[in-house]
Amino acid sequence: MEIPTYEDIEIAHLRIKRFIHRTPVLTSRSLNEMFGCNLFFKCENFQKVGAFKARGALNAVLSLPQEYLKNGIATHSSGNHAQALAYAGRIVGTKTTIIMPSTSSEVKISAVRGYGAEIIFCEPNQKSREETLAEFVSRTNAKFIHPYDNNFVIAGQGTASKELIEDVEHLDFILTPVGGGGLLSGTSIATKHLSPKTQIFGVEPKGADDAFRSLRDGRIYPSVEPKTIADGLLTSLSERTFTIITKNVNQILTVAEESIIQSMRLIYERMKIIVEPSGAVPFAAIVEYPELFQGGNVGLILSGGNVDLRKLPFF
Amino acid sequence: MEIPTYEDIEIAHLRIKRFIHRTPVLTSRSLNEMFGCNLFFKCENFQKVGAFKARGALNAVLSLPQEYLKNGIATHSSGNHAQALAYAGRIVGTKTTIIMPSTSSEVKISAVRGYGAEIIFCEPNQKSREETLAEFVSRTNAKFIHPYDNNFVIAGQGTASKELIEDVEHLDFILTPVGGGGLLSGTSIATKHLSPKTQIFGVEPKGADDAFRSLRDGRIYPSVEPKTIADGLLTSLSERTFTIITKNVNQILTVAEESIIQSMRLIYERMKIIVEPSGAVPFAAIVEYPELFQGGNVGLILSGGNVDLRKLPFF
Numbered sequence: 001m002e003i004p005t006y007e008d009i010e011i012a013h014l015r016i017k018r019f020i021h022r023t024p025v026l027t028s029r030s031l032n033e034m035f036g037c038n039l040f041f042k043c044e045n046f047q048k049v050g051a052f053k054a055r056g057a058l059n060a061v062l063s064l065p066q067e068y069l070k071n072g073i074a075t076h077s078s079g080n081h082a083q084a085l086a087y088a089g090r091i092v093g094t095k096t097t098i099i100m101p102s103t104s105s106e107v108k109i110s111a112v113r114g115y116g117a118e119i120i121f122c123e124p125n126q127k128s129r130e131e132t133l134a135e136f137v138s139r140t141n142a143k144f145i146h147p148y149d150n151n152f153v154i155a156g157q158g159t160a161s162k163e164l165i166e167d168v169e170h171l172d173f174i175l176t177p178v179g180g181g182g183l184l185s186g187t188s189i190a191t192k193h194l195s196p197k198t199q200i201f202g203v204e205p206k207g208a209d210d211a212f213r214s215l216r217d218g219r220i221y222p223s224v225e226p227k228t229i230a231d232g233l234l235t236s237l238s239e240r241t242f243t244i245i246t247k248n249v250n251q252i253l254t255v256a257e258e259s260i261i262q263s264m265r266l267i268y269e270r271m272k273i274i275v276e277p278s279g280a281v282p283f284a285a286i287v288e289y290p291e292l293f294q295g296g297n298v299g300l301i302l303s304g305g306n307v308d309l310r311k312l313p314f315f
Numbered sequence: 316m317e318i319p320t321y322e323d324i325e326i327a328h329l330r331i332k333r334f335i336h337r338t339p340v341l342t343s344r345s346l347n348e349m350f351g352c353n354l355f356f357k358c359e360n361f362q363k364v365g366a367f368k369a370r371g372a373l374n375a376v377l378s379l380p381q382e383y384l385k386n387g388i389a390t391h392s393s394g395n396h397a398q399a400l401a402y403a404g405r406i407v408g409t410k411t412t413i414i415m416p417s418t419s420s421e422v423k424i425s426a427v428r429g430y431g432a433e434i435i436f437c438e439p440n441q442k443s444r445e446e447t448l449a450e451f452v453s454r455t456n457a458k459f460i461h462p463y464d465n466n467f468v469i470a471g472q473g474t475a476s477k478e479l480i481e482d483v484e485h486l487d488f489i490l491t492p493v494g495g496g497g498l499l500s501g502t503s504i505a506t507k508h509l510s511p512k513t514q515i516f517g518v519e520p521k522g523a524d525d526a527f528r529s530l531r532d533g534r535i536y537p538s539v540e541p542k543t544i545a546d547g548l549l550t551s552l553s554e555r556t557f558t559i560i561t562k563n564v565n566q567i568l569t570v571a572e573e574s575i576i577q578s579m580r581l582i583y584e585r586m587k588i589i590v591e592p593s594g595a596v597p598f599a600a601i602v603e604y605p606e607l608f609q610g611g612n613v614g615l616i617l618s619g620g621n622v623d624l625r626k627l628p629f630f
Contacts, residue, residue, distance in 0.1 A: 046586075046587055273589060309627065
């Protein structure tokens with residue numbers, strides 16, 4: 001299986017640059033003092049569509065030959081990849097279709113429609129998603145853009161860490177959340193090349209710890225009935241992301257739900273920025289295992305900021 | 316009555332510079348498109364202590380002769396000025412005492428204590444605040460730092476607009492919230508000097524419109540039983556701020572509570588940053604009167620980001 005190289009990330013960056021934000025890296029003296037290390041937050045919550053997913057989707061769509069674009073693009077997603085693909089489709093001027101569970105929130109539906117994509121609703125389970133997509137693709141010849149099992153998507157996601165490492169020298173650690181593993185894969189390829197001494201950690205909710213178990217046992221476990229507030233991290237690794245992560249990543253850390261909520265609250269209260277639960281997961285590893293990072297320079301990807309404000313977990 | 320000049324703001328800036336953040340100016344393409352003007356948000360929600368008040372308090376305290384500092388400093392406040400004065404007191408190493416209503420929230424009490432200040436509780440009304448402070452000051456000879464009726468405080472608050480105008484050329488409008496009028500006074504002095512063609516607007520909740528009525532009728536109305544979610548804007552103008560605002564400010568706009576809540580929500584959802592209700596008030600004027608600002612470059616001071624996350628008005 002071919003996997004992306006650092007050169008693919010460099011090319012991706014050139015390709016997507018004018019359609020994305022070079023997001024800022026924020027620091028907080030009070031959080032540094034609280035946890036005894038120097039934290040560098042890469043603010044992908046400020047990215048286009050509110051999440052790093054814009055990078056991968058754009059790289060994939062901008063790489064498609066013209067003859068693919070004429071039939072449109074499609075995916076199934078209820079999350080940030082849906083908005084990202086809709087945004088990318090609008091930029092290249094192709095029809096974008098998103099298969100979404102009929103139970104998706106009004107907020108998400110109108111965000112996707114806001115970018116001009118069409119929605120086909122399916123039953124709220126994996127089987128119905130995949131079948132509805134397969135039927136649509138075979139009927140229309142639309143190009144399916146997978147949210148993470150795609151080399152262009154992985155290379156695109158890697159551009160976030162490329163920027164972070166360009167902006168902050170001497171990172172001892174870099175932490176990303178893990179769901180399907182696209183962001184962690186891209187991050188690991190960029191980091192191995194640009195800063196080979198930096199330790200690369202994936203962070204995952206304990207209630208969705210399939211990547212942790214998969215890496216431990218050397219085989220992919222599917223994510224079965226995951227239970228976590230971090231609703232962007234429910235998916236399973238693919239062969240592709242499993243292979244890359246196994247090769248490059250030092251460790252997968254798992255974090256408790258209380259740590260995720262506490263880390264969200266600290267980010268809101270101290271940094272005055274909005275992050276979604278999945279985006280707070282890397283910082284939750286600092287909250288839960290501060291001893292691992294003492295005195296170190298730690299880069300964290302704040303992966304997204306799309307959260308329903310009526311459902312914040314601050315009770 | 317002597318009032319601050321632009322030179323006082325310049326000196327203030329030199330004095331406080333190393334203790335404050337030069338906060339970023341953020342923009343949002345989607346909000347610009349939505350309202351038909353170019354919005355420049357000066358992010359004082361990212362300022363030390365979470366609000367612009369750090370500027371004025373620091374300038375006042377750093378200007379005090381040594382013989383005043385030995386008896387300590389004091390104020391009455393349940394809001395951001397309390398934290399700001401505590402922060403300033405810690406920097407100069409003097410004892411800081413804050414008179415706070417006994418009903419103040421745990422969050423605010425622990426924030427003030429976190430900066431090392433001492434708290435004396437009083438009854439939750441203006442009379443008890445003032446009497447408790449007067450008794451404390453006469454007993455200890457501590458120096459009272461008023462939250463806005465103080466030329467050094469006003470000059471310090473003016474440094475926020477100085478930075479904004481240095482960073483963004485050709486502002487057609489500059490908008491700040493109005494409570495006691497310290498920020499609006501300092502803003503108006505800086506703006507008149509640096510960008511004389513810029514129109515200066517104060518914005519106030521309709522439920523606390525004493526500044527609007529005072530400017531209209533040419534006399535100070537006290538703020539009587541104000542009712543608004545913008546709890547930083549409950550205070551009345553002083554002779555000093557009334558004089559400065561009457562001389563410099565083009566207009567006071569009043570905004571409905573629904574506009575304040577809608578503008579908070581837009582800032583959270585589109586910009587992914589946390590702002591307190593009072594801080595969203597200038598943007599509420601754009602939401603409520605977009606026709607006034609069509610095609611213009613509009614600077615807004617997002618004055619603070621201290622908000623109880625358990626009480627967000629997104630129901």
